[in-house]
Amino acid sequence: MKTLGRILGAWLLAMLFASPGAFAQTGPRTLILYDAPPNTAYTKLGFGYAIMLRNLLGHFDSKVDMVPVQNYMAGQLSGYDATFYLGSYYDNPVPAAFMADAASSSKTIVWFKYNLWQFAWDPSYGFQSRYGFNLTALRGLNAAPTSSNTTPGFFDTITYKSLPFVKYYAYDSSTGAVNADPDVGLTAITDTTKAQNLVSMSNPKTGEQAPYVVKSGNFWYVADLPFSYIGPRDRYLVLTDILHDMLGVNHAESHKAMVRLEDVSALVSVTAMKSLTDYLYQLRIPFSIATIPYYKDPLGVYNAGVPMQVPLSLATNLKTALNYALARGGEIVMHGYTHQYSNVRNRYTAVSGDDYEFWDIVNNKPVPEDSTAWALGRYRAGLLELNLNGYRPTAWETPHYHGSALASKASTQVFAKTYQRVVYFTADKPNFNASVEKDFSLGQIFPYPIKTDYYGQKVLPESLGNIEYDISQIDPTSFYNYTWQDILTNAQYVKTVRDGYASFFFHPFWLEPQVGTPGLADFKSLVSGISNLGFTWTVPSQLP
């Protein structure tokens, strides 16, 4: 009995002093195999896709290993609950060892897009008799696009839970280039007792339909690699939901909503903030305020050429607005330190709220000072600014959602949560212009919280976007409309994800009379519309 007591005591002590990491990642162990053919321009593209899948697996608290497929070792997949192969490079050699293991394993295998022919058409694996379906063809554009036939069509519509999800397509008539990812593996089910078509895709120009996601026992085939050209109504969302089934982690149907008032700095209109606060408070809807702690206009762009800076202690309007909101369900998200960089235009004016802070967008590379220490310095300066004035942010949001890899990693040392979309890179100091093995940046939208992403961040989602008006006559950077109805439609799409969040942001700026837009009315319509869809409102502080 004494021994048992000692063991229990030791265990309790070990639990008490164990690092937080010891409790991390209790979900399924997963392996991502990706194409990385050496010495090509697209060597690192597969790694980019792997990062995106890895991030989604962070929703399931998965311990993920990412390995170039050519480095697969015989027997390796037996150490994982699920293995994903991302076929992103046409006819990249898939190791026989992997295919032999896949053919005999009872572990979950998910194969995406290309190269299934190496497995399915090699008789030595007995693919069709084992799985009850076969690959019949590789399909892409119905014809080569030309100036007289700019949209020849392809399997561009994926129907899921009665909604048509899209695949992006844009044709550049001046170069003939196509921004799209039209290729899909066409499959046919030959034995319905073994294989099921879970999701269908269609080719509106030809009228064809074909399986998009096929499941046969422990083996899944996704005809596409849904990590390219993504948006809020993209087929990417289908995968984010089906991952629950692939992993056997069936989160309950639950739909939360979040609203964030954006780019709130010293120049904020108190009237606009009070109007928005009053409306949300009336409905008992909690909300966030993306606050820029320190306002800077180093070139005097909005101050007749005279440099201007406003620390929070002097920003009386901002403090009035924040205090009013905080007493009525608002909470602060720290949105940069200054939301601009140095005294240079990075891309617009060098003014807070306009420019990038943690990325040199003009030259598309990290700023010269980029380092963990530099980013931490700015985070801590912003926090100090808030704290000295009595404010405690509940999360971090990177200006323009675009920070360097080092800055994103550093944020985890200061902030427990981030609340945003995120840009990731295939290297910490990326080279996007290399002729071979160039790097990629990838922006990712999340429909649900990610417990730990590739950079170690906990990410709360912003999934819908924001209302925009074309007011280019008075603000050249605001040149298109994105209506409240657009955002509401996005919310309908994200609701197909069983635990999808309807999360959007809104600029109080749209209520200012000089702008002349129906900002408040549209904001109300959107909030009301999202509520009517059955979402329940929350804020970062209420989320684990």
Place this chain on the structure above:
Amino acid sequence: MHSLDQRQAMRALLALALLSWANWSQASNVMPPPLPPGSTQIRMDVGASPEERKRNERAHHHKGHFKKDFTRDDTLDALPVKPGNPSPGSPPKDKPNPGGPFRGQQR
């Protein structure tokens, strides 16, 4: 010294043999399907579409912000609220409370 060279040569041969086997074991036994039409025109990418990338960087300033007095409360420009007709968001007595004063009470 001589035996060391021999051992190194043997290792190199062995490595070469393993590499050849590895390459052979990775070689596909089937012909791939043909690439679809227009494949050479395709620009592959990863992550958000160009439209979504642009949405992330709206900057919102206008001429009304020119030389704006960041200490003048613009609610003072509005008409005063009549007595007995409180504003819809009647202020609670609470002090600023990050996280919200009404968790779990939304309508």
